[in-house]
Amino acid sequence: MKVPVRKTRAIVDLDAMEHNINTLWDRAGRDKKFLVLLKADSYGHGSVAVAKLAEEMGVFAGGVAALEEAEYLRRNGVVLPLMMLEDLFFDESAPALEMDLRLSVSSLEYAREVQKLAGEMNRTAVVHINVDTGMGRLGIQASGAVECIREIAALRNIRIEGLFTHFPISDGKDKQLSYDQISIFKKIATGLTEAGISPDYLHVANSGAVIDFPAAAGFDIIRPGVASYGMFPGGDVDHSVPLREVMSLRSAFIKVDRFPVGAGIGYGRTFVTSRPSTLGVLPIGYGDGYIRRYSNNAEVLVHGIRVPVVGRVSMDMITVDLTEVPEIVGVGDEAVLLGLQTWHDRSETITSEELARWAGTITYEVTCLLGKRIPRIFLRKGSEIGRDGITGFSLTWPG
Numbered sequence: 001m002k003v004p005v006r007k008t009r010a011i012v013d014l015d016a017m018e019h020n021i022n023t024l025w026d027r028a029g030r031d032k033k034f035l036v037l038l039k040a041d042s043y044g045h046g047s048v049a050v051a052k053l054a055e056e057m058g059v060f061a062g063g064v065a066a067l068e069e070a071e072y073l074r075r076n077g078v079v080l081p082l083m084m085l086e087d088l089f090f091d092e093s094a095p096a097l098e099m100d101l102r103l104s105v106s107s108l109e110y111a112r113e114v115q116k117l118a119g120e121m122n123r124t125a126v127v128h129i130n131v132d133t134g135m136g137r138l139g140i141q142a143s144g145a146v147e148c149i150r151e152i153a154a155l156r157n158i159r160i161e162g163l164f165t166h167f168p169i170s171d172g173k174d175k176q177l178s179y180d181q182i183s184i185f186k187k188i189a190t191g192l193t194e195a196g197i198s199p200d201y202l203h204v205a206n207s208g209a210v211i212d213f214p215a216a217a218g219f220d221i222i223r224p225g226v227a228s229y230g231m232f233p234g235g236d237v238d239h240s241v242p243l244r245e246v247m248s249l250r251s252a253f254i255k256v257d258r259f260p261v262g263a264g265i266g267y268g269r270t271f272v273t274s275r276p277s278t279l280g281v282l283p284i285g286y287g288d289g290y291i292r293r294y295s296n297n298a299e300v301l302v303h304g305i306r307v308p309v310v311g312r313v314s315m316d317m318i319t320v321d322l323t324e325v326p327e328i329v330g331v332g333d334e335a336v337l338l339g340l341q342t343w344h345d346r347s348e349t350i351t352s353e354e355l356a357r358w359a360g361t362i363t364y365e366v367t368c369l370l371g372k373r374i375p376r377i378f379l380r381k382g383s384e385i386g387r388d389g390i391t392g393f394s395l396t397w398p399g
Contacts, residue, residue, distance in 0.1 A: 004375050004389070007252035007332075008284045011339070012045050014053050014380045016244035020228050021057060023242060028205065028214040028222045033060035035203070035223040039069060039085060043229050044289075044367035045247055046376040046388050051078040052397050053380075061102065063223060067092045070101055076393070083128065086138055093117050097125060102161060106130045106138040111152040118157035127152075128162035129199070131188055133181040135166045142184050146191035153197045162201040162221070163189060170208030170217075171234030178209065182216055207233040211241050231352045231363040245352060247367055248339025249374070252332050255281040256322065265319055266311025271296055278322040279310065282335055287315040289369035290337065293359040294318070301336040303327055304346030338366070 025034050036059050037043070042050040051062050051073055061081040064070045070082050083102035090113050096103060097118060105111045105127045118125040129149055132139030140148050153160055165185050170178045182204065189202055203221035205214065210224045211232070226233050230245035258278055265271045265279065273279075282300070284290045295312040303325050310321045322329045334341070340349045352363040359366070375389030386395030 004391075006283050006373075007250075008282070008288065008374055009250055010044075010370060010374050010376050011248045011250060012049065012376050012378050013244070013246055013248070014049060014378060014385075015382070016230055016246045017045075017050060017053055017228065018057065020230050020243050020246070021054075021059070024210050024222065024224050024227055027241065028210050028218045032218050033201070033221045035059070035061050035063050035083065035221050036228060037085075037223060037225040038062040038073065038082075039065040040368050041069075043226060043364060044370050045229055046378060047073060048076045048078060048388070048393070049376075049378045049386060049395055051080050052395065055080045056397075060221060067096055070096070070099055074099055076395075087130075090117075094121065097121055097123050100126075103127045104130050104138075105152065106132075106140060108140075108148050108151055111155060111158060115155040115158050123157065125158050126161045127158055128164055128201075128203075129160055131163065131165050131185065133165045133184040133188075134177055135168050137166070139165065142188060145188045146195065149188075149192060149197060150195050160197065160199050162203060163192070163199045164203045164221075167204065167206055167209055167217075170206055170212065171232075171237050172208075173236045175213060178213070179216065208237055211237045226364050229367065231367070233363070235353070245339065247352075249284075249337040249370070250339070251282045251284050251335050251337065253280040253329065253335065254283050254317075254331060256329055256331060256333075266295075267314060268312055271311040271319075275323070278325075278329070279319050280322045280329055280333075280335075282318050282320065282337075283316060284337070284374070285314045285316045285318060287371065288374050289371045290318065291359055291369065293361075294355075298355070298358045299350065301341040301348050301350060302329060302333065304341055304343030304348050306348060306350075 036054045038047040038051055041047045061083050063083050063085045065085050084104045086104055087106050087110050088096055093114055114125045130139040131145045133142050167178050201221050202219040205217040205222040207224040207227035209217035210222050230243045259273050261273055263273045286292050292313045294309055298309040299306040300320055307320050309318050311319045338350055352366045355366045356363045372390045375387050378386045380398055
């Protein structure tokens with residue numbers, strides 16, 4: 001595989017993504033439709049490549065959060081149906097309708113705006129109604145949802161295709177709130193049926209729900225986000241589900257040197273050598289999304305063993321302590337910051353959950369924060385099929 005000059009790169013294994021989608025889909029039931037989440041550039045993995053995989057797999061649609069995300073996908077040849085996951089501003093609605101996006105609707109006011117615009121454009125807006133059953137964010141309040149949705153259904157040029165809600169703590173130990181939300185959601189759906197309104201699709205299941213209670217939360221569509229990328233949404237969900245992390249993060253040493261006792265390392269001299277030490281510098285830093293919280297607080301893999309990050313993470317570089325590596329480490333030797341490294345008879349893995357714990361955050365942020373200066377290199381059937389970074393985007397889908 002050709003690597004970038006800087007040698008810091010994220011490998012996106014689309015075969016692992018395919019495995020995860022199939023695993024989650026089988027868990028929920030193949031009678032369900034699958035909505036793959038493409039927002040935030042597919043959680044940092046590269047949305048065009050993921051969308052192409054979804055098209056190949058017969059996924060129902062892709063979910064985006066911003067109009068620009070949909071525009072980017074369409075510009076790059078993605079034909080997968082796309083759904084907005086949140087309401088748009090009114091001036092964004094016309095281009096969304098022109099792209100035939102499914103719209104999320106969280107209020108009667110927004111529905112009326114969409115209806116008016118769709119009429120002017122001689123179109124029918126296909127919408128999914130968001131009801132708030134406990135998230136406390138977007139959505140029509142559950143208490144008045146049936147009456148509100150009846151008014152929306154009466155609007156011309158609007159077709160209600162779906163009804164959905166969202167879980168705030170499906171990945172927690174206590175599932176009672178989630179089950180209460182399901183009960184509220186079912187009552188709303190029943191009320192709509194009695195009013196003569198029957199959306200084609202009901203959907204609630206995010207990653208935590210698909211992993212821990214798919215039978216209760218499956219409905220018609222599942223929309224697991226982070227789990228599709230091989231990461232668990234929290235420490236309390238069932239980790240026996242055989243997910244594979246889709247991304248690995250790799251770099252290579254640009255300098256290796258010896259330092260005496262008492263040498264200060266990096267900005268602020270927050271690390272001072274307490275023994276004669278071998279230290280190596282890797283070209284990655286907070287400018288790439290490898291954040292300062294990893295300073296003196298993370299590990300990387302070198303020759304199949306863990307070594308500590310020492311000193312402050314700077315914008316473009318980190319320093320690691322190689323003193324315990326039994327072999328000589330040279331310039332150009334690979335380091336793995338996320339993923340598996342095998343070296344002769346040694347093998348070790350750093351997971352996104354570890355990186356999240358070291359940073360005091362969640363797995364989602366680990367990959368979402370990685371910037372475009374780190375090129376994504378896409379693998380399919382074990383071969384490179386494209387890359388995405390600040391030098392440009394290319395993708396040649398196999399077959």
